[in-house]
Amino acid sequence: MTQTPSADAPADPVGFGRHDHASCIADGLAEAEARCAAKGLRLTPVRRKALEILLQEHRALGAYDMLDRLRAAGFGSQPPVAYRALDFLVAGGFAHKIECLNAFIACAHPGARHTPAFMICRTCEAVAEAQAAPARGSLGKAARASGFAIERTVVEAEGLCPACQGGAEGGAGDGAGA
Amino acid sequence: MTQTPSADAPADPVGFGRHDHASCIADGLAEAEARCAAKGLRLTPVRRKALEILLQEHRALGAYDMLDRLRAAGFGSQPPVAYRALDFLVAGGFAHKIECLNAFIACAHPGARHTPAFMICRTCEAVAEAQAAPARGSLGKAARASGFAIERTVVEAEGLCPACQGGAEGGAGDGAGA
DNA sequence: GCTTGTCATGTTATCTTATATCATTTAAAC
DNA sequence: GTTTAAATGATATAAGATAACATGACAAGC
Numbered sequence: 001m002t003q004t005p006s007a008d009a010p011a012d013p014v015g016f017g018r019h020d021h022a023s024c025i026a027d028g029l030a031e032a033e034a035r036c037a038a039k040g041l042r043l044t045p046v047r048r049k050a051l052e053i054l055l056q057e058h059r060a061l062g063a064y065d066m067l068d069r070l071r072a073a074g075f076g077s078q079p080p081v082a083y084r085a086l087d088f089l090v091a092g093g094f095a096h097k098i099e100c101l102n103a104f105i106a107c108a109h110p111g112a113r114h115t116p117a118f119m120i121c122r123t124c125e126a127v128a129e130a131q132a133a134p135a136r137g138s139l140g141k142a143a144r145a146s147g148f149a150i151e152r153t154v155v156e157a158e159g160l161c162p163a164c165q166g167g168a169e170g171g172a173g174d175g176a177g178a
Numbered sequence: 179m180t181q182t183p184s185a186d187a188p189a190d191p192v193g194f195g196r197h198d199h200a201s202c203i204a205d206g207l208a209e210a211e212a213r214c215a216a217k218g219l220r221l222t223p224v225r226r227k228a229l230e231i232l233l234q235e236h237r238a239l240g241a242y243d244m245l246d247r248l249r250a251a252g253f254g255s256q257p258p259v260a261y262r263a264l265d266f267l268v269a270g271g272f273a274h275k276i277e278c279l280n281a282f283i284a285c286a287h288p289g290a291r292h293t294p295a296f297m298i299c300r301t302c303e304a305v306a307e308a309q310a311a312p313a314r315g316s317l318g319k320a321a322r323a324s325g326f327a328i329e330r331t332v333v334e335a336e337g338l339c340p341a342c343q344g345g346a347e348g349g350a351g352d353g354a355g356a
Numbered sequence: 357g358c359t360t361g362t363c364a365t366g367t368t369a370t371c372t373t374a375t376a377t378c379a380t381t382t383a384a385a386c
Numbered sequence: 387g388t389t390t391a392a393a394t395g396a397t398a399t400a401a402g403a404t405a406a407c408a409t410g411a412c413a414a415g416c
Contacts, residue, residue: 016324042383044393063373076395083374084394099277100332102373102402117317119326130320137315139295139333142308146194147340148297154278154334155317162325222364241402254366261403262365280373280402 016058016119016128016161028055031110032094041092046075050085051106054095059125060103098127100156105129115153121161128161194297194306194339206233209288210272219270224253228263229284232273237303238281276305278334283307293331299339306339 032051036043043051053069054061061069067082075081086104089095095106096116107116108129117132132155134140143150210229214221221229231247232239239247245260253259264282267273273284274294285294286307295310310333312318321328 016326078396079374099334117312117320119321119324119328121326122329128324128326131316132312133316134295134310134312134333134335138309138311139297139335142295142306143297143335143337146297146306147343148194148299148306148335149338149343150297150335151300151337152335154332154336155312156277156332157312157317157321157326157328157330158332159321159329160327165325165327256367257403
């Protein structure tokens, strides 16, 4: 079931479009280190490793998948190990939880105060993060009309990414252009 | 955007504020019966009871809460009993799943083909359903820009309902009650 | 009436996701 | 170096969800 990308795929099929994935990881870690230093947060080894694991894929990872990988990296092997690291990353804005998958993904816009929205491919499981402004649309209108005070929003769209449309739905195909 | 309060909301967010709750239940059941008859779906006793249970509250119910109530009503007591009834209701558009709560709620606009959005009070747990148009806002823009084809959206807002703002957070107002 | 196919239900078992709790260790502050 | 707070390790269990199979209800066809 596992598709282990990034092992031998030169161009990552995930993330909707090609990009310099190595810099995704390096930049994400550097950004997290800088922000933790600035805010007095402690990016401990297990937390750093968890973030690195998330950054390796543009897809959401379940807590137990994370746990497996942390264990493989020599960290503890009980659920709280993964959940605590993930909680830290989410609280610090370095990762997000995808509610409809019960899974976690590295934040694509760390540092920015933002309201994330996610596009989730149901075939290849790639996830792209966009900015949402739900409070400005019909939801915001309904909230104002009813007096509801929005504190946090969850916006997730499930569908097909460019590579998985048009019959190439097996996903993961290298040659799949847009 | 327009900020006209309360006057022009096309679909009122049932759940916050007082209303004839008895008719919520009666109307919901009648609507479901009519739509099942029209579509050849079977609203069996356990399914009907599950819908009635959901309609009794403007808040989300976990599958195991549902199971408890179904058991109390004389139906089976194993998880699939609740999950099957809930699956039927969700598939038929009579109920929705609130992803960030892992819980279920009766649809407030049955019959209408719609993209629901939810406002969830973190204090009293009341949930109101509104209409969303996520594909028209920044999410839709991002989807078009990246070539992502949206099939389903999850839009949920967590915050405080009118009754729970301003110190009266015990849910004293009980806007959804009786 | 009986058979057959289909859908729904009951039940067992198991799997996945998540948290409470307490002991121990590490890092930092003094 | 001692104190203190935070982080980690480990055990146990709660909560959410599904797979698999047996039984039952009911309509269609013989």
